Amino acid sequence: MSVPRLSCLFCKKDITFSYSEIRETLSSPDENGYICPRCGVVSLHHDTRVHFNQARFSNEDLAAISITLRNDWERKGRGIPTERQNLKFNDLTRIIAQFKPLDPLEMMDNALLNIDRRNDYVGQELSVYAKDDYPYYFCKESNEMRAIIGMLCSEGFLYVENELEGHLNVTITTKGYQRLREIERLNLESKQAFVAMWFNPSMNDAYNFAIEPAVREAISGFHALKIDNKEHIDDINDAIIGEIRRSRFMVCDLTGYRGGVYFEAGFAYGLGLPVIYTCRNDWVHSETLLNAPGYSH
Ligand SMILES: [Zn+2]
Numbered sequence: 001m002s003v004p005r006l007s008c009l010f011c012k013k014d015i016t017f018s019y020s021e022i023r024e025t026l027s028s029p030d031e032n033g034y035i036c037p038r039c040g041v042v043s044l045h046h047d048t049r050v051h052f053n054q055a056r057f058s059n060e061d062l063a064a065i066s067i068t069l070r071n072d073w074e075r076k077g078r079g080i081p082t083e084r085q086n087l088k089f090n091d092l093t094r095i096i097a098q099f100k101p102l103d104p105l106e107m108m109d110n111a112l113l114n115i116d117r118r119n120d121y122v123g124q125e126l127s128v129y130a131k132d133d134y135p136y137y138f139c140k141e142s143n144e145m146r147a148i149i150g151m152l153c154s155e156g157f158l159y160v161e162n163e164l165e166g167h168l169n170v171t172i173t174t175k176g177y178q179r180l181r182e183i184e185r186l187n188l189e190s191k192q193a194f195v196a197m198w199f200n201p202s203m204n205d206a207y208n209f210a211i212e213p214a215v216r217e218a219i220s221g222f223h224a225l226k227i228d229n230k231e232h233i234d235d236i237n238d239a240i241i242g243e244i245r246r247s248r249f250m251v252c253d254l255t256g257y258r259g260g261v262y263f264e265a266g267f268a269y270g271l272g273l274p275v276i277y278t279c280r281n282d283w284v285h286s287e288t289l290l291n292a293p294g295y296s297h
Pocket residue numbers: 008009010011012013036037038039040066
């Protein structure tokens with residue numbers, strides 16, 4: 001038994017040199033370079049800790065760093081760096097600025113995907129360890145991860161076989177596989193934004209000079225798609241449904257209060273796609289947004 005000699009800067013986990021991984025891989029682990037069971041590889045530039053101590057990050061900020069580091073590490077196959085990557089203080093502030101937390105339903109989908117990624121065959125028991133794996137599941141603490149796993153179980157997506165010393169052994173159920181298929185259908189690789197809006201010539205400038213370039217410039221590689229060959233208040237055709245399904249998110253302009261536009265937004269919302277609402281100033285009234293599917297203030 002070795003005595004803890006330092007704790008992780010971000011998640012406060014005690015780091016002991018008894019972790020064989022550290023001894024074998026980082027030739028001289030110290031407070032600036034170690035493997036945290038929660039955050040993965042932590043490798044700091046020698047100035048970072050000084051600035052860090054002055055910065056007084058909030059718990060939210062620390063969680064953002066821990067979650068980002070752990071997910072990067074997992075994405076790289078839990079690799080061990082051959083040389084130190086030396087996270088600078090600027091890297092930490094950039095991570096915090098760019099971090100987007102997941103909402104509970106996204107956390108559930110993400111957890112199911114994480115578990116499925118390790119699944120080799122149907123019925124396999126997979127061990128999840130909330131105590132140290134919660135940053136990988138986009139959770140701020142282990143209790144949050146246990147709650148997410150509990151929600152997956154109560155939805156019938158996972159079944160807990162047993163629990164041994166904090167390790168939950170779970171299997172994916174039929175419903176879980178159905179949900180994985182739905183997630184796949186959401187087409188997370190799609191670079192398309194579906195634009196739902198009033199097909200009136202007065203709207204052309206708004207599309208050509210505002211919405212379309214905004215989509216293209218906001219996220220590299222994304223493009224906007226608008227199907228405007230016909231009015232479709234009562235005719236939501238297969239092409240529209242198909243293109244919404246193929247999209248990653250929707251921009252929905254409510255100007256004109258067209259029934260078709262509200263329908264499309266509702267359909268996208270039901271699929272779980274983010275819907276971004278816009279409206280020309282002269283059409284903005286409180287009811288406009290109150291009726292918009294999934295809109296919240
Ligand atoms: Zn940590």
